[in-house]
Amino acid sequence: MLEILRLRFQSSFGYIGYIDENGDLLCPSMTTNIWQKCRIPHKSILFARQEWGGLWGQSLARRRTIRQNSGLKTPPGHLPLDNTLIVPLLADGQLIGQIALANGDGSYSEEDQEHLESFAEFIAFVLKIYLEKEAVDQELRASIIKLEQTTIALDVMIDNRDENQKKLCRSIRAAFDRLVFPYHDTVTTGHTKKEILTLLEIIKHNTAADRLSSLAPM
Secondary structure, three states, X not given: OHHHHHHHOOEEEEEEEEEOOOOOXXXXXXXXXXOOOOOOOOOOOEEOHHHOOHHHHHHHHHOOOEEEOOOOOOOOOOOOOOOEEEEXXXXXXXXXXXXXXXXXXXXXXXXXXXXXXXXXXXXXXXXXXXXXXXXXXXXXXXXXXXXXXXXXXXXXXXXXXXXXXXXXXXXXXXXXXXXXXXXXXXXXOOOOHHHXXXXXXXXXXXXXXXXXXXXXXX
């Protein structure tokens, strides 16, 4: 996407970044040919929230487009910039990330700004869906690991307890087989975010302490 934008707006440099789970700006698509030319020490594609500055930082903080065609000031070691067009990525009022272009062939026009803002509206929602899916996938993986650990723990308990406790452990294990693992198998086959969260809530409910204690043999 960045290369398409650079060609469309005839820009030498640019990046598309997103806000990560810590609230920082991560720019994995930053134009790679600037990396060897940039002389800023300790350079990174990760920009911590407390370090946001310059025009790009203002664009993020104020959630508005910045277009400037002259008078750009850069820190020592930074590549010289003639002009820049920076657009925040917003979806449902949430700051998702940012698109920045620089050193365009000529000045960035008001029409350029409108076109880039239109593209930003589209990519913001696509990026939001992707980031939400990543978050759900992480939660799902954590739930699967927890279930696997619980299964191992129950098997160990069954092997090392007296008969009454073994009956209790078997009852709990049977409850997991009936109330949990069917949903676990279902949730791993792929659903919408809403369906996955619903299934995770069912698993959480079915593994509550009071729910399992009621299954103890009399």
